[in-house]
Amino acid sequence: MTHIPQICIPATYMRGGTSKGVFFRLEDLPFAAQLPGAARDALLLRVIGSPDPYGKHTDGMGGATSSTSKVVIISKSTQPEHDVDYLYGQVPINDSFIDWSGNCGNLSSAVGPFAIANGLVDPARIPHDGLCTVRIWQVNIAKTIIAHVQVANGEVQETGDFELDGVTFPAAEIQLEFLDPADEGDGEGGGAMFPTGNLVDTLEVPGIGSFKATLINAGVPTIFVDAAALGYDGTELQAAINEDKAALARLEAIRAHGAVRMGLVAEASQAAARPLTPKVAFVASAKDYVSSSGKSVRASDIDLLARAMSMGKLHHAMMGTASVAIAAAAAVPGTLVNAAAGGGTREVVVFGHPSGTLRVGAEAMQADGQWAVRKAIMSRSARVLMEGAVRVPGDSF
Incomplete structure (x- = not known):
């Protein structure tokens, strides 16, 4: 019987706010998974370990909760005046699809640090010490997020004394600005903040x-x-x-x-x-x-x-x-x-x-x-938990 070997894909496992997810650079994904479609979704489902009828994600990187079953794809931005494009996928535990319909505000805090650490931000814009402003294009909802990331000795500062309820240990504060955050969907209000035109x-x-x-x-x-x-x-x-x-x-x-x-x-x-x-x-x-x-x-x-x-x-x-x-x-x-x-x-x-x-x-x-x-403004924190590569069977996508 012929067995298909596993393949290795460079990845980073990160906490962002009160969530965790597997982060990829777009260029590191297999070619077939670099574009939207069935191959990409099948690959990422296998990475997380969904669908799992046992509800545990034992055979994947997912955490078997909505906060820990997430994937992120980062690339150099295609938008003017932005550093990176950020695409987010929510992976259901028991279903065989990925929901790309929205953003994760918690994992948004990890995008800036990931972008800096992975060479996706112009080095001339990264201070030796201080705050680095990362301009993020949120692909799912077509919105801009500005992340202010602390840098020490030219590298992302992850440790600090900022405490966030829902996260066990303190870390460095990351301030996020969500610009024009109202959705521009096709609701009754024509993309208005209140789609029905009513406050209640x-x-x-x-x-x-x-x-x-x-x-x-x-x-x-x-x-x-x-x-x-x-x-x-x-x-x-x-x-x-x-x-x-x-x-x-x-x-x-x-x-x-x-x-x-x-x-x-x-x-x-x-x-x-x-x-x-x-x-x-x-x-x-x-x-x-x-x-x-x-x-x-x-x-x-x-x-x-x-x-x-x-x-x-x-x-x-x-x-x-x-x-x-x-x-x-x-x-x-x-x-x-x-x-x-x-x-x-x-x-x-x-x-x-x-x-x-x-x-x-x-x-x-x-x-x-x-x-x-x-x-809209809020503070979060983020930290790399593990980096290296994930392995998935070569015939899983």
């Missing part, structure tokens, strides 16, 4: 109920509902949601019908084919709670509570793109997020999530009756 809509979900919702395209298309409308108080941790099959089904139904209302799919049944977007999240006014690490979070230290679903499960912290959506919605008076934060005009909010707290900011403005966010 009534979302009818057959068999589930009727919900007030803020539907926003910023960072990632997101459906915000009040926690109380779902029977929650906003302090829930993962077990309270993820071990409740009825709750997961209810939240997925809300997500699917919200996707239709936002113009992302024609029918609710089509939402299953794009589990990455939109997100569904619930918010509540600030109150005391204990995070998943046992840390006490005081109501006086936060503006609101927020919980978000990722790939059908409650996220252990908060997705970076959903954080942008929270910042944008909080900056617009009249949204459910702004109301949960106490109303009024605000450019910065601190929200409580299952792992702790996060501070985010957004610059919102209104012109001709339409709201827009020009920039």
Whole structure:
């Protein structure tokens, strides 16, 4: 019997924010996988170890959670005034496809360090010591992200004292700027930040109920509902949601019908084919709670509570793109997020999530009756966990 040998592909395993993923330079991928299509997806699925009916990713690099089953492809940018193109793929655990419909805000923080370390940024722009500004073109959503990466002795500085709830150890801070983060999809609003034209809509979900919702395209298309409308108080941790099959089904139904209302799919049944977007999240006014690490979070230290679903499960912290959506919605008076934060005009909010707290900011403005966010800002950290090569069977793509 003839056996196909494995092939080696240069790769880097990185943490970015509260996520982990396998990073590739486009030029290092086998030629057949350098272009979009079945070969590329098959290769990357095999790298991660999906689909896995056991739900463990034992035979791949995936971590068997939505936060750790991700792939990233980086290349020299094709866009003027940008350093690199950044393509992100979310890999489902049990399904044989990759969702390319959105961005990962957490892994966005690892793109700048990867680009610098892999020679994709002009050396003349890298200081010996200080901050290096990396101009990133996010291919999935056609948006610009600016990463400010700390450099020491001409190399990326990864260690530091910046602490991020949801990440065990401190590291060097990386500030991210998401420019014009509103999505430009084909929703009812013609690509507006609020695709229906409303700050609050009534979302009818057959068999589930009727919900007030803020539907926003910023960072990632997101459906915000009040926690109380779902029977929650906003302090829930993962077990309270993820071990409740009825709750997961209810939240997925809300997500699917919200996707239709936002113009992302024609029918609710089509939402299953794009589990990455939109997100569904619930918010509540600030109150005391204990995070998943046992840390006490005081109501006086936060503006609101927020919980978000990722790939059908409650996220252990908060997705970076959903954080942008929270910042944008909080900056617009009249949204459910702004109301949960106490109303009024605000450019910065601190929200409580299952792992702790996060501070985010957004610059919102209104012109001709339409709201827009020009920039959203947050801090993350990133670190190389392993570099070298991944191996996959030669006939896997």
